[in-house]
Amino acid sequence: MGSKTFKGGVHPYEGKELAKDQPITEVLPKGDLVYPLSQHIGAPATPIVAVGDKVQKGQKIAEAGGFVSSPVYASASGTVKAIEPRRVAVGDMVNSIVVENDGAFTEVSYTVCDDVTALSKEEIIEKVKEAGVVGMGGAGFPTHVKLSPKEPEKIEYIIANCAECEPYLTADYRRMLENPEELVSGMKIILQLFDHAQGVLAIEDNKPDCIEKLTELVKDEPRISVCALQTKYPQGGERQLIYAVTKRAINSKMLPADAGCIVDNVETIIAVHNAVKLGKPVTNRVATITGDAIENPGNFLYSIGTSYTELVEAAGGFKEQPEKIISGGPMMGFAMFGLDIPTTKTSSSLLCLTKDEVSAMEPTACINCGRCVEVCPELLVPSRLSKFADRGLGETFEKWNGLECIECGSCSFICPARKQLAQSIKTMKKQVLAAKRKK
Amino acid sequence: MSDLYHVSSSPHVRAKDTTSRIMLYVIIALLPASLFGIYNFGIRALLVIVATISSCLISEILYNMIVHKKQTIDDLSAVVTGLLLALNLPVTLPLWEAAIGGAFAIIFVKCLFGGLGQNFMNPALGARCFLLIAFAADMTNFVTDTYTGATPLAAMRNGEAVNTMDMLIGRTGGTIGETSAIAILIGAIFMILMGVIDLKIPASYIISFVVFMVLFGGHGLDGNFITAQLCGGGLMLGAFFMATDYVTSPITPRGQIIFGICCGILTGLFRTFGANAEGVSFAIILSNLLVPMIEKLTIPRAFGQVKAAKKEEGGK
Numbered sequence: 033m034g035s036k037t038f039k040g041g042v043h044p045y046e047g048k049e050l051a052k053d054q055p056i057t058e059v060l061p062k063g064d065l066v067y068p069l070s071q072h073i074g075a076p077a078t079p080i081v082a083v084g085d086k087v088q089k090g091q092k093i094a095e096a097g098g099f100v101s102s103p104v105y106a107s108a109s110g111t112v113k114a115i116e117p118r119r120v121a122v123g124d125m126v127n128s129i130v131v132e133n134d135g136a137f138t139e140v141s142y143t144v145c146d147d148v149t150a151l152s153k154e155e156i157i158e159k160v161k162e163a164g165v166v167g168m169g170g171a172g173f174p175t176h177v178k179l180s181p182k183e184p185e186k187i188e189y190i191i192a193n194c195a196e197c198e199p200y201l202t203a204d205y206r207r208m209l210e211n212p213e214e215l216v217s218g219m220k221i222i223l224q225l226f227d228h229a230q231g232v233l234a235i236e237d238n239k240p241d242c243i244e245k246l247t248e249l250v251k252d253e254p255r256i257s258v259c260a261l262q263t264k265y266p267q268g269g270e271r272q273l274i275y276a277v278t279k280r281a282i283n284s285k286m287l288p289a290d291a292g293c294i295v296d297n298v299e300t301i302i303a304v305h306n307a308v309k310l311g312k313p314v315t316n317r318v319a320t321i322t323g324d325a326i327e328n329p330g331n332f333l334y335s336i337g338t339s340y341t342e343l344v345e346a347a348g349g350f351k352e353q354p355e356k357i358i359s360g361g362p363m364m365g366f367a368m369f370g371l372d373i374p375t376t377k378t379s380s381s382l383l384c385l386t387k388d389e390v391s392a393m394e395p396t397a398c399i400n401c402g403r404c405v406e407v408c409p410e411l412l413v414p415s416r417l418s419k420f421a422d423r424g425l426g427e428t429f430e431k432w433n434g435l436e437c438i439e440c441g442s443c444s445f446i447c448p449a450r451k452q453l454a455q456s457i458k459t460m461k462k463q464v465l466a467a468k469r470k471k
Numbered sequence: 472m473s474d475l476y477h478v479s480s481s482p483h484v485r486a487k488d489t490t491s492r493i494m495l496y497v498i499i500a501l502l503p504a505s506l507f508g509i510y511n512f513g514i515r516a517l518l519v520i521v522a523t524i525s526s527c528l529i530s531e532i533l534y535n536m537i538v539h540k541k542q543t544i545d546d547l548s549a550v551v552t553g554l555l556l557a558l559n560l561p562v563t564l565p566l567w568e569a570a571i572g573g574a575f576a577i578i579f580v581k582c583l584f585g586g587l588g589q590n591f592m593n594p595a596l597g598a599r600c601f602l603l604i605a606f607a608a609d610m611t612n613f614v615t616d617t618y619t620g621a622t623p624l625a626a627m628r629n630g631e632a633v634n635t636m637d638m639l640i641g642r643t644g645g646t647i648g649e650t651s652a653i654a655i656l657i658g659a660i661f662m663i664l665m666g667v668i669d670l671k672i673p674a675s676y677i678i679s680f681v682v683f684m685v686l687f688g689g690h691g692l693d694g695n696f697i698t699a700q701l702c703g704g705g706l707m708l709g710a711f712f713m714a715t716d717y718v719t720s721p722i723t724p725r726g727q728i729i730f731g732i733c734c735g736i737l738t739g740l741f742r743t744f745g746a747n748a749e750g751v752s753f754a755i756i757l758s759n760l761l762v763p764m765i766e767k768l769t770i771p772r773a774f775g776q777v778k779a780a781k782k783e784e785g786g787k
Contacts, residue, residue: 044482283774356476356479370475396543396546396587399493405723411772433776448493452480455480
């Protein structure tokens with residue numbers, strides 16, 4: 033049986049060989065730690081510490097600001113130095129708690145749960161919520177909200193997003209190789225919430241070792257299976273992944289739960305395991321520090337809040353001055369002005385490229401070649417949408433289903449005229465949605 | 472602030488193919504037909520090709536100079552237009568007329584509408600039709616030293632028998648590049664392999680044409696007749712190289728099929744009921760005019776939209 037997939041998509045240069053064989057190494061933060069209060073989708077967290085307070089590793093420093101929100105924990109011990117706006121990876125200024133690291137790493141004690149199966153559903157969700165678990169693949173949607181759908185009995189699939197379809201990224205890959213038991217344990221905990229669901233570990237077939245390892249590990253788990261996916265970007269896009277695994281298609285107005293699915297990525301599921309089994313809040317995660325400008329590309333378990341500068345140092349620094357640094361992967365990541373940016377729960381990678389092949393490109397005339405249509409995983413017509421966007425034709429944009437765009441960037445990637453299709457479409461989407469909210 | 476890094480919107484990587492590279496693939500794909508044309512009709516065919524290509528390039532340079540636009544000839548699209556035009560001309564055409572055709576294609580059909588990507592009609596075919604009207608006698612003179620008779624389709628129309636093997640290989644009279652079905656197909660296969668075109672337009676064009684000819688051609692299921700119709704009159708060149716022109720064909724997948732069918736039916740109509748035996752050029756440029764409407768009617772459904780509707784019905 034061939035690997036499953038979706039229609040459309042592209043095959044960018046993978047670049048995974050740079051870091052894929054580097055085992056996860058732990059990095060301890062040296063300098064200040066910065067904790068933005070919005071590391072997730074939803075209301076910002078509310079600080080519960082004041083300047084001058086001493087904090088310990090694992091201590092809650094900000095409380096969830098509502099149901100769709102998530103608490104923030106200190107990832108090192110020290111003194112609260114300031115609570116002030118700081119620049120984050122996407123470019124915004126976000127109110128943040130700054131902790132001066134005392135280098136002692138004194139840690140609060142955690143309560144390990146000996147028998148997870150004895151926990152009630154409510155207890156599990158409460159633990160996930162309290163630990164500050166959010167979608168760590170990039171979106172940052174609070175996991176406890178995802179795990180509380182309106183009709184939990186209708187959930188049939190819990191899909192572990194192990195696709196890692198972004199080029200260069202290998203953090204999930206290393207997690208699957210090095211911590212597969214934790215991934216499976218996290219999956220079992222989530223399955224405990226949904227009586228009618230089966231767990232699917234969906235892995236791209238460019239990671240045969242992970243497929244083999246996890247298949248072996250779950251062979252005695254009746255409710256968990258491994259599903260091999262074709263290696264293609266954006267295979268790990270939520271809608272594409274659900275389609276590949278279940279052949280159910282959802283659009284922008286639907287939630288995965290409408291197709292009976294809940295999707296969580298590898299790091300998130302491991303965080304669920306840590307939260308429920310070990311009683312540990314989210315204070316660290318794995319990220320890939322890579323790119324041709326990095327001396328020793330690798331995968332690092334770092335304390336959330338550490339500056340990217342320190343992570344680059346951990347990877348041996350730059351062997352060549354990069355032209356562009358990207359938080360995230362090359363397809364959907366955010367280019368940053370500088371390195372002095374705090375990492376957050378969603379920082380899965382830093383990509384440092386010696387050549388910025390994109391900024392200098394001169395877009396030329398669209399020749400209507402249709403490649404963007406061919407690759408669009410949402411079956412849209414990106415060249416037309418970007419034209420409508422440039423002309424400010426919101427209604428036509430909507431009529432041509434512009435709001436269904438998942439912003440994967442496949443159209444810009446493939447465009448022979450080098451047009452910034454995704455950029456125009458993203459901008460227009462924001463405008464149309466903003467106008468709708470006003471109404 | 473010297474250590475600021477570059478910032479741009481994602482994605483930060485790009486595929487290799489550029490517009491000029493795609494145009495280069497098309498030029499390479501046209502080489503078998505061009506070389507066969509030169510072999511078949513002699514060195515004068517090369518002169519016609521050179522005349523149209525240089526006229527296209529010079530027109531584009533001059534036009535951009537006059538209107539103060541950036542020079543665009545490095546996208547190679549003018550070369551493709553010039554070459555395609557030449558392949559659609561009789562070898563005997565006076566070179567100055569060929570050159571006028573090239574200038575017409577670039578200036579009137581392409582540049583005046585905004586340049587590459589903006590024209591609504593295939594420039595090479597637009598120019599060919601212009602020449603057909605302006606220089607009717609020269610454009611229909613297919614008598615050379617080698618071929619003294621009419622083109623195969625015209626001969627067939629007059630009730631004469633034609634040799635379909637000659638037509639496949641291309642040992643017949645006609646325009647420079649249209650005679651050899653095999654040479655054209657080699658180029659077409661190259662384009663398909665390189666991902667330049669897919670089969671949606673050519674296949675729907677050819678299939679609908681064959682269906683039309685079987686129904687209305689007056690010969691029923693006569694294999695010889697159908698083969699001759701397919702190989703003659705520039706149908707292969709039209710179906711693979713002209714109807715597939717990105718700019719002037721629909722971008723929507725369903726639209727491409729409808730467009731191919733329009734081309735096929737119109738070609739069949741012109742050949743069966745029209746005044747002359749060909750008709751590919753007119754069929755394609757008329758279909759070009761339908762493209763905006765076809766696109767509007769074939770906006771693709773986004774991912775998840777059909778299923779969503781079904782699901783709702785099923786749920787109620």
